[in-house]
Amino acid sequence: MNIVICIKKIPDPEIPPAKFKLDTESMQVLPPEGIPSVINPYDEQAVELALRIKEKNGGKVTVLTIDEEASPAIVKHALSMGADEGYVLADAAFLGSDSFSIAYILAQAIKKIGDVDLVLCGRQAADWDEGVVGSILAEKLKYPLVTLAGSIEISEETLKVRRVLLDGYQEFAVPKPAVVTVSNEVGKPRLPSGWGIISASRREVPVWDASAIDADPALTGGCVARKELVKIYAPERERQCDIVEGETTEEAGEKLAEKLLKFGLI
Amino acid sequence: MNQNSDIAKYKDVLICGEVTHTKISNATKELLRTGRELSDSLGKFLHVLLVGRDIGEAASEAIALGADKVHLVSGAPFEESLPEFYVQLLTRLCAKLEPRIVLFSQTDMGRDIAPRLAGRLDVPISLDCVRLDVDSDSRSILLTKPVYGGNAMAVWKAVGQNTQIATMRLRVTKPAESGDSRQGEILSVPEIMEKPTIKEELLCTVKEMSKGIRLEDAKVVVAGGGGIGGNEGFRLIEELAQTLRGAVGTSRVPCDEGWMPKNMEIGQTGHMVSPDIYIAIGISGAPQHLAGCSGSKYIVSINKDPDAHIFKESDLGLVGDYREALSSLIEKLKSILSD
Numbered sequence: 001m002n003i004v005i006c007i008k009k010i011p012d013p014e015i016p017p018a019k020f021k022l023d024t025e026s027m028q029v030l031p032p033e034g035i036p037s038v039i040n041p042y043d044e045q046a047v048e049l050a051l052r053i054k055e056k057n058g059g060k061v062t063v064l065t066i067d068e069e070a071s072p073a074i075v076k077h078a079l080s081m082g083a084d085e086g087y088v089l090a091d092a093a094f095l096g097s098d099s100f101s102i103a104y105i106l107a108q109a110i111k112k113i114g115d116v117d118l119v120l121c122g123r124q125a126a127d128w129d130e131g132v133v134g135s136i137l138a139e140k141l142k143y144p145l146v147t148l149a150g151s152i153e154i155s156e157e158t159l160k161v162r163r164v165l166l167d168g169y170q171e172f173a174v175p176k177p178a179v180v181t182v183s184n185e186v187g188k189p190r191l192p193s194g195w196g197i198i199s200a201s202r203r204e205v206p207v208w209d210a211s212a213i214d215a216d217p218a219l220t221g222g223c224v225a226r227k228e229l230v231k232i233y234a235p236e237r238e239r240q241c242d243i244v245e246g247e248t249t250e251e252a253g254e255k256l257a258e259k260l261l262k263f264g265l266i
Numbered sequence: 267m268n269q270n271s272d273i274a275k276y277k278d279v280l281i282c283g284e285v286t287h288t289k290i291s292n293a294t295k296e297l298l299r300t301g302r303e304l305s306d307s308l309g310k311f312l313h314v315l316l317v318g319r320d321i322g323e324a325a326s327e328a329i330a331l332g333a334d335k336v337h338l339v340s341g342a343p344f345e346e347s348l349p350e351f352y353v354q355l356l357t358r359l360c361a362k363l364e365p366r367i368v369l370f371s372q373t374d375m376g377r378d379i380a381p382r383l384a385g386r387l388d389v390p391i392s393l394d395c396v397r398l399d400v401d402s403d404s405r406s407i408l409l410t411k412p413v414y415g416g417n418a419m420a421v422w423k424a425v426g427q428n429t430q431i432a433t434m435r436l437r438v439t440k441p442a443e444s445g446d447s448r449q450g451e452i453l454s455v456p457e458i459m460e461k462p463t464i465k466e467e468l469l470c471t472v473k474e475m476s477k478g479i480r481l482e483d484a485k486v487v488v489a490g491g492g493g494i495g496g497n498e499g500f501r502l503i504e505e506l507a508q509t510l511r512g513a514v515g516t517s518r519v520p521c522d523e524g525w526m527p528k529n530m531e532i533g534q535t536g537h538m539v540s541p542d543i544y545i546a547i548g549i550s551g552a553p554q555h556l557a558g559c560s561g562s563k564y565i566v567s568i569n570k571d572p573d574a575h576i577f578k579e580s581d582l583g584l585v586g587d588y589r590e591a592l593s594s595l596i597e598k599l600k601s602i603l604s605d
Binding site for chain 1: 345349373378380385386388389391393394413415418419420421422426428468470471473474510518522523524534535536537542543551553564565566567568577579581582586587591592594595597598602603
């Protein structure tokens with residue numbers, strides 16, 4: 001089983017909302033000071049799922065990321081979790097690429113890697129919350145697609161994929177190779193081992209540019225984006241919180257009940 | 267190329283509707299309101315695609331709810347059919363109608379089909395939008411959607427004059443109201459699928475009904491988060507919900523930790539609820555969670571951290587240990603309710 005996972009670097013989504021800063025003028029999100037960017041948590045779950053599949057069925061796990069700074073940090077994180085190989089895709093021509101161009105760049109890199117059985121993507125990235133790259137990637141590669149997977153079982157020719165529904169699940173059988181987007185039902189990703197961190201830190205992570213993956217620069221970058229950002233703003237907070245006080249927490253609990261009654265809420 | 271003729275070419279609004287038990291689903295009713303308003307601002311027709319069995323009645327219902335033209339395909343509904351079937355059907359319908367925009371709800375179906383269709387047609391897409399406007403100067407459609415887990419709102423505009431695709435977040439608008447005098451046209455679309463091109467096979471669909479009131483229907487929702495500390499603590503949450511005849515939900519942490527089943531999660535990647543009272547217990551208030559409950563009339567929160575973000579989003583708050591607070595709250599509520 002050769003698995004490729006597409007991962008993305010994003011500002012840490014777990015920062016307290018108070019630390020989130022916007023520049024509405026330049027329409028940019030300002031990275032929180034002193035807090036390093038992280039692997040998109042949904043992609044980390046895709047790495048976890050790939051590693052579980054590898055442990056059971058053998059094979060090779062490769063991660064791919066597109067990063068304008070050509071930083072190997074999140075690739076190294078995936079390597080430290082147990083991935084075998086990783087590549088960073090970086091080229092000035094990729095700057096400002098939309099989901100379609102991103103999918104094209106990834107598809108070109110996947111073709112270069114070759115002999116792939118399964119491509120995994122996180123269900124969405126926790127920055128722009130789009131959740132479309134995996135689906136477009138499947139179209140570009142002409143692979144079958146299952147979205148929002150919670151688990152995957154591998155057999156000789158096919159993949160049995162469980163798709164999570166809001167109130168249940170579906171099971172699909174798809175031939176290899178396929179694209180699967182991974183939902184958060186996979187569960188907590190493993191922590192890298194100490195040895196994993198040390199060996200990943202020593203690894204060279206190759207950087208591939210447009211020509212290395214035979215990507216046509218005319219099909220990437222901001223100038224071919226299919227939509228444009230008109231405005232970005234912070235949502236308004238509308239609620240005023242009335243804190244219920246009491247000598248003890250129990251007393252506050254009783255007062256809370258009285259307030260609910262007084263406001264006609266019960 | 268003459269741009270004006272291009273604008274004229276792409277015209278109407280197309281909704282990909284959903285039918286549950288032969289009736290228009292609540293999500294589609296909301297979408298019909300949004301679609302109707304948009305069609306009226308553009309001065310164009312509102313088309314609805316409905317797929318399912320015994321949906322003749324739903325077609326008339328769609329017209330009463332605002333549709334001008336309903337395209338009926340008799341076949342298996344989404345959960346019993348392959349996504350590829352929908353994509354091929356919509357590709358064909360888009361070629362025929364050349365709609366300005368195709369709208370889906372942000373449901374299991376919309377999340378799956380909309381990006382596939384965008385990939386197939388190579389056209390712009392925005393998922394999980396909360397409002398659509400028509401720019402008064404350019405006549406472009408402006409799509410507003412939460413980004414960064416809800417920390418910010420982004421407004422997008424499609425480049426070029428192609429058809430574009432959007433999904434709408436649930437519960438951000440009221441369902442369309444029925445007007446019995448409304449007129450419309452019902453068109454039958456033959457079901458044609460290029461069977462040999464389909465590689466996926468659907469093995470089964472399993473519905474796991476959670477016990478008690480559906481989260482979406484409940485007037486009161488009591489939700490627990492990471493602060494509950496384990497499965498055990500949810501007994502108190504359940505007791506409070508029972509006392510108020512409400513439903514129990516969770517934030518993401520209890521599901522990720524395996525304390526509670528995933529189908530109870532409220533938030534961006536789970537249920538969207540808008541009850542009269544939402545009681546958040548041990549929930550810090552990540553925007554991704556608030557995305558699922560911010561439409562609630564009244565938000566009450568209990569948290570031991572006075573600086574928890576949830577208090578900024580609540581109407582009533584209690585700072586303290588949830589066990590102590592809940593035991594006295596439940597006792598008091600029981601005595602009030604038994605009077």
